Amino acid sequence: MAQEEHSTRSIFADLDDTGSSDEEINKWQRTARLWQETLRDHWGKLTDELSVKLSLLTVAAFVLVAIFAPFIATHQPLQRQYQGDAEIIIDKWAEPSILGADTPYILGTTAEGFDIFSQLVYGTRAALMVGLIAAVFTAGIGTLVGLVAGYYGGKVDDALMRLVDFLYGMPLLPTVIVLVAVLGPNLWNIIFALIILQWRSTARVIRSQALSLRERPFVKAAEVAGAGDWHIISRHLAPNVLPLTFLYGSFGIAWAILAEAGVSFIGLGDPNTVSWGTMLQASRAYSALQFGAWWWFVPPGICIGLLVISGFLIGRGYEEITNPKLQ
Amino acid sequence: MGKASFVIRRILQLVVTLWAVGTVLFGLFRLMPGDPTSYVVSSQMTQEAREQIIASYGLDQPLHVQYIKFLENLATLQFGQSFHSNQPVTDVIATYLPNTLLLMLTAFITAYAIGITLGVLSGWYRGSRFEKNAVIVALTARSVPTFYVGLIVLWIFGANLGVIPMSGMTSLGSQQTGFWQMVFSLDFLHHLLAPALVLGFYFMGYPLLIMRSSMLEVLSEDFIDVCRAKGLKERTIMFRHAARNALLPIVTAAAIALGYAVGGSVLIETVFAWPGIGREMVRAVLRRDFPVAQGTFMVLAATIIFLNFVADLAYGYLDPRVTYD
Numbered sequence: 001m002a003q004e005e006h007s008t009r010s011i012f013a014d015l016d017d018t019g020s021s022d023e024e025i026n027k028w029q030r031t032a033r034l035w036q037e038t039l040r041d042h043w044g045k046l047t048d049e050l051s052v053k054l055s056l057l058t059v060a061a062f063v064l065v066a067i068f069a070p071f072i073a074t075h076q077p078l079q080r081q082y083q084g085d086a087e088i089i090i091d092k093w094a095e096p097s098i099l100g101a102d103t104p105y106i107l108g109t110t111a112e113g114f115d116i117f118s119q120l121v122y123g124t125r126a127a128l129m130v131g132l133i134a135a136v137f138t139a140g141i142g143t144l145v146g147l148v149a150g151y152y153g154g155k156v157d158d159a160l161m162r163l164v165d166f167l168y169g170m171p172l173l174p175t176v177i178v179l180v181a182v183l184g185p186n187l188w189n190i191i192f193a194l195i196i197l198q199w200r201s202t203a204r205v206i207r208s209q210a211l212s213l214r215e216r217p218f219v220k221a222a223e224v225a226g227a228g229d230w231h232i233i234s235r236h237l238a239p240n241v242l243p244l245t246f247l248y249g250s251f252g253i254a255w256a257i258l259a260e261a262g263v264s265f266i267g268l269g270d271p272n273t274v275s276w277g278t279m280l281q282a283s284r285a286y287s288a289l290q291f292g293a294w295w296w297f298v299p300p301g302i303c304i305g306l307l308v309i310s311g312f313l314i315g316r317g318y319e320e321i322t323n324p325k326l327q
Numbered sequence: 328m329g330k331a332s333f334v335i336r337r338i339l340q341l342v343v344t345l346w347a348v349g350t351v352l353f354g355l356f357r358l359m360p361g362d363p364t365s366y367v368v369s370s371q372m373t374q375e376a377r378e379q380i381i382a383s384y385g386l387d388q389p390l391h392v393q394y395i396k397f398l399e400n401l402a403t404l405q406f407g408q409s410f411h412s413n414q415p416v417t418d419v420i421a422t423y424l425p426n427t428l429l430l431m432l433t434a435f436i437t438a439y440a441i442g443i444t445l446g447v448l449s450g451w452y453r454g455s456r457f458e459k460n461a462v463i464v465a466l467t468a469r470s471v472p473t474f475y476v477g478l479i480v481l482w483i484f485g486a487n488l489g490v491i492p493m494s495g496m497t498s499l500g501s502q503q504t505g506f507w508q509m510v511f512s513l514d515f516l517h518h519l520l521a522p523a524l525v526l527g528f529y530f531m532g533y534p535l536l537i538m539r540s541s542m543l544e545v546l547s548e549d550f551i552d553v554c555r556a557k558g559l560k561e562r563t564i565m566f567r568h569a570a571r572n573a574l575l576p577i578v579t580a581a582a583i584a585l586g587y588a589v590g591g592s593v594l595i596e597t598v599f600a601w602p603g604i605g606r607e608m609v610r611a612v613l614r615r616d617f618p619v620a621q622g623t624f625m626v627l628a629a630t631i632i633f634l635n636f637v638a639d640l641a642y643g644y645l646d647p648r649v650t651y652d
Contacts, residue, residue: 051463162340169344169632170351171590174608174624181612182355258472262594265474266609280475289482290493297482301475309470316466 142202
């Protein structure tokens with residue numbers, strides 16, 4: 001693609017792009033190498049701390065469970081394992097086999113006859129999907145908006161930041177609840193609602209960083225050398241704010257998982273997928289609390305907690321790298 | 328730019344933000360699938376009543392007229408009538424908002440008192456085991472979902488041990504004559520205990536972490552050395568000199584956090600069946616009681632917007648170094 005552009009472009013358009021395709025490749029190689037070095041450096045510092053190491057292992061374990069869910073789960077998560085006499089919904093759940101009950105269900109079944117262990121395994125998929133997609137988009141959109149606002153300043157900055165102010169006026173969960181009620185209860189709408197609101201914090205932080213970066217000599221130098229706006233934003237500003245993007249991304253995973261669990265718990269979860277939040281909602285709806293069926297509602301909460309704590313700890317570890325004051 | 332013009336500009340911004348939130352809400356509820364009038368008239372109404380209400384909302388009018396009517400109602404705080412109880416929405420808000428404030432403020436004040444103290448100590452004794460544990464506790468408190476902690480507390484102390492009530496704000500059958508009499512009754516405090524503690528535990532992490540990093544910053548300043556050179560007692564330096572100067576970021580953070588606490592009341596109130604405004608909003612959304620949903624949502628948003636505004640002003644007032652430009 002770069003070569004196609006090459007022929008039509010003036011050689012003075014961008015001083016970096018004067019050479020042949022050979023140098024083009026070299027430039028990409030150089031960029032890639034720089035990236036590699038920075039990432040390796042960060043990774044080394046990050047894994048120095050025990051809590052971060054444990055968190056990374058936890059997340060990795062959950063990712064593996066999510067990928068291999070069909071092999072780990074013992075049953076179909078939304079398939080009734082048996083039925084009551086004539087009723088569709090059985091009146092009593094099966095006891096978990098780890099407690100010594102003589103059933104094929106490791107963590108027993110729900111009151112609707114679903115296998116809890118399999119639901120837990122498949123719930124990992126929903127949690128990670130919501131967390132990762134929402135985090136990538138919130139961090140991405142937030143970074144882009146922050147960079148554009150900070151670099152251009154003036155009216156563009158004003159307009160974008162008023163939009164961010166407005167989003168800060170929206171209460172998170174109530175807004176997601178209303179949006180999901182309007183758009184319909186499914187996982188994609190929850191993710192969409194979360195993305196719409198959550199990029200606000202990344203945008204604010206990245207913008208203030210970009211404001212100070214654009215006054216730095218290397219940006220001025222690039223401007224004088226005739227680099228275009230987009231070139232400066234993508235090559236000179238973006239790499240410098242990237243640690244912050246990662247930071248907000250990892251916090252974003254945690255927040256998104258928490259929010260999805262909350263919305264599902266309230267009863268606006270996707271009825272066709274299993275998530276830890278919908279499991280908690282079902283256990284509450286069938287009064288598992290009062291019957292003491294703890295194997296139904298304790299495991300999903302522990303999973304949510306573990307994943308979210310890991311996200312926060314990784315984010316915090318990263319924060320200490322990007323903000324040496326905290327060390 | 329002077330202080331007065333900053334305040335005026337900020338007030339204008341407040342009004343514009345409220346208008347924007349209202350406008351988005353107007354749009355959202357008209358995107359609701361199904362009959363566009365279904366958000367003000369319930370299906371159980373008679374044809375006459377339905378037409379009357381549609382006319383009174385101006386729903387037979389074109390969209391821009393509806394919008395102006397909506398803004399008018401918003402400005403005069405008329406959110407219409409609940410489908411469910413036929414009460415005016417303002418009455419619904421007046422019933423549920425104080426309950427939310429009671430719960431939130433109790434939890435909030437407790438959490439900030441404890442959180443700030445722990446934050447001061449962990450900043451002071453940095454590098455100690457105490458500091459490490461405090462940070463871990465704070466992070467844990469913020470990562471475990473409050474509604475889940477609430478569920479577990481209900482299960483252990485409510486269902487198993489029977490020491491806390493399972494739901495609500497007062498016991499069934501206990502009739503209180505007035506709001507304040509209810510507040511000071513033992514029964515109410517018994518109901519308040521568990522949700523307030525669960526929330527307080529969650530709120531505590533934020534001031535702790537902020538106070539800790541703020542303390543670290545203050546402790547590196549010269550005047551602390553001067554205090555030491557003067558021979559002041561460590562405790563005097565810690566609380567009188569360092570903590571007071573480190574308190575500034577907490578004030579703004581607290582105002583903003585309180586706004587989000589009220590806005591985030593949805594989950595904890597649902598778990599403990601606390602009759603607050605967040606739970607009412609959820610119930611209204613679930614049973615498609617749109618006037619109530621709209622009204623309660625506006626109250627939650629307005630709380631956040633107003634407290635953000637207060638935080639901005641407080642910051643300028645408390646920190647003379649802030650300039651208005």
